[in-house]
Amino acid sequence: MDQFSQSGSFQNLLNNQHPNTSFSFLTREPSVDLSSSDASVFGAHWADDGKEDEVVVSDRKERRKWTPTEDTVLIGAWLNTSKDPVVGNEQKTIAFWKRIAFYVASSPKLSDLQKREPSHCKQRWGKINEGVCKFVGCYGAATKAKSSGMNEDDVLKMAHEIFFINL
Incomplete structure (x- = not known):
């Protein structure tokens, strides 16, 4: 059988x-x-030698915070790379982020700073995009709550208030 x-x-x-x-x-x-x-x-192989708390970091570089200028250049790089009519969306993810990292590295505004890796650009873009999406939602809520006599600046202020309350 x-x-x-x-x-x-x-x-x-x-x-x-x-x-x-x-x-x-x-x-x-x-x-x-x-x-x-x-x-x-x-999924991990641990040695039973009593040194579980000991952490060895050998090749790790010091963490650098992103500056507002770097953020602006990264946003511009993402927009220019993602809207490229020649290449379009016919590229793999790693190629896309390598192009963005190259664009960021070649910016004259960041010439005196250390270059960022493609993975760093991708992670930072994820954080920026998350904040933008959240603000868009707050702006939509503020627009729906718009009362008579409120102008666009008032709606924007309300959106900021909603955004910072919900952090």
Whole structure:
């Protein structure tokens, strides 16, 4: 008899792939044998030498904060790169962020600063974009709450208040 013709045999096959871990596809409850000495179940290999708290950072550079000028150049680089009619969206993510990092590095406004890596530009853009999206939502709420006699400056002030209250 074929081993795959029985009902649930695929689940049993998947559940038996790792001897110390299992996931029951029928109950959707994970189970791990915690008495096992195999730490690879959790995706990391730890040495049991009593030095768990010791952290070695060898190749790590000092963290630099982004300046408002760098933020402005990064925003301009993102806009120019993402709206490029020649390349368009026919590029891989890493190529896109390498182009942005190159654009930022070649800016005359930042010539005296250390160059940023593409991953740093991507992370910073994520933070900027998150704040912008949040402010757009606050501006929409302020526009809906606009009362008679309020002008656009009043709406903008209300949007700022909503934004900073919800930080």
